[in-house]
Amino acid sequence: MKKIIAIVIVVLALAGTAWVVKQNRIKAGEEVAKAAKAKLAPVPVLLTNVTTMTMPVEISTFGSVEPLTTVSVKSQITGILSKVHFSEGQEVQEGTLLFELDSRNPAAALRQVEAALEKDRVQWANANKEAERFAALLTKGFVAQDVHDKAVTDAETLKAMLRADEAAVESARLQLSYCSIRAPVSGRTGNLLIHQGNLVKADDATLVTINQIHPIMVQFVLPQRELARVRDCLEQGGLTLKATPQGGTGLLAVTGVVTFVDNAVNENTGTIQLKARFDNVPAVLWPGQFVKVILQLSKQENAVVIPESAVLFGQQGTYVYLVGLEGTVAPRFVGVDRTVAGLSVIASGLVPGDQIVVDGQIRLKPGSLVKSKTPSTKPESIPAGRP
Secondary structure, three states: HHHHHHHHHHHHHHHHHHHHHHHHHHHHHHHHHHHHHHOOOOOEEEEOOEEEEOOOOOOOOOOEEEEEEEEEEEOOEEEEEEOOOOOOOEEEEOOEEEEEEEEEHHHHHHHHHHHHHHHHHHHHHHHHHHHHHHHHHHHHHOHHHHHHHHHHHHHHHHHHHHHHHHHHHHHHHHHHHOOOOOOOEEEEEOOOOOOOOOOEEEOOOOOOEEEEEEEEEEEEEEEHHHHHHHHHOOOOOOOOEEEEEEEOOOOEEEEEEEEEOOOOEOOOOOOOEEEEEEOOOOOOOOOOOHHHHHEEEEEEEEEEEEEEHHHHEEEEEEEEEEEOOEEEEEEEEOEEEEEEEOOEEEEEEOOOOOOEEEEEEHHOOOEEEEEOOOOOOOOOOOOOOOO
């Protein structure tokens, strides 16, 4: 009896094992079929056609902003700084009163030389009249020649002293005017370096620095291979460019003109220095700021263009996914001449009318079947890799 029970148990175990194996095979088949079906399903991607349009020929580089003029304001006389008439960082106009120094000492010196001038003027007037009297008496023979000559000499001496006094008065007035320090240029003030109540020495420490930012300059360099094109544009009527502060958008771009091309190429770097002038109203550009510079050289008619997002980077170069007649994709290596405002200008590899993938390349491989999808606001990220 025990032997029969054991045989039954073994038979049931084998039957259960066979059933489990069968179920696993069925499940595995379903998974394989599902995978095969998924493999044959088209990948949703965003498609576009290669087109032609007029594109600007531009040179992009980076530059730095520098003020048109930088002035270090110093005192021309020694005195106590009695008053400051501006705030740090304030916009000031040429001639604006910035500082006042204690003027009591220069004012007293001016009064002193004015008094000396008045005294010498009276003495000269008297000596001049006396010389005229002696001249009249000399013609009548009432005085000797030497007496007349002495009177004339005294009058001329006092006249020379009068001119010296007038120069001293002018100098004293100039020294008094130095007590009021005014802005030599229009611009924006920096940090106040010496505060009210301090002793200021003549031509010693800088009181404040003024940067002229309307207009303003941008300095940048270009490779020497671009020199010929730049000079051609300058000779044909000027060269315009746009500058955008780093981190800014196209809305912050300002337009200027090239005003300076250096007279020699830097032998160490193979570059040439240029400067451009910007009105900078309002003050978008700031001294010391780094900016993106785009020089607008000319325009290219019928340029072959595609969206910048369609271009991928692989070990063998730049490529795009080209859609074939059967809806499958294949990598097509392209030559990108330049990229402008999100559009890549294609030099080789594509012709107008070719259909390419713009978004969704991350899920593709050569031979994948694709279908068009509705454009999304957030395109999938595109990793660099080998096609």
